[in-house]
Amino acid sequence: MVKLTIPGWAPSVNHSWFRSKTGKVFLTQAGKKFRSLVGFFVQQDRVKGELPKEPLTGPLQLTLTLWVPDHRKRDIDNSNKALLDALTHAKIWEDDSQVKKQIVEMKSQVVKGGRIDIEITEYQEESHE
Helix, strand or coil: EEEEECCCCCCCHHHEEEEECCCCCCCHHHHHHHHHHHHHHHHHHHHHCCCCCCCCCCCCCEEEECCCCCCCCCCCCCCHHHHHEEEHCCCECHHHHHHEEEEEEECCCCCCCEEEEEEEEEECCCCCC
């Protein structure tokens, strides 16, 4: 099991990516900032020996606990893409397609700036015979 805490809040897809008039898609400043933040904390935990040095392999289950930065209305799934992409960029796993199950809980308690608690475990597919 891998545990990681990101102090901050992931931008929504609309705030992470920008499509130019020519159709090219670019990461926005907010997207770059969040990607750097995640990379910093992943690297910091790797140096401390709290995360594996190599990307995780195989199918994975992701449990997220989201601590909101303020009392604004938010959709629980709005920030998942930016977070999974940032974790992929930080090489926590080989690719976010490895995530086969996601459990997401959004707490109503405000944490200044927001916080994301992440738990990654090996995914065990249930048999439905």
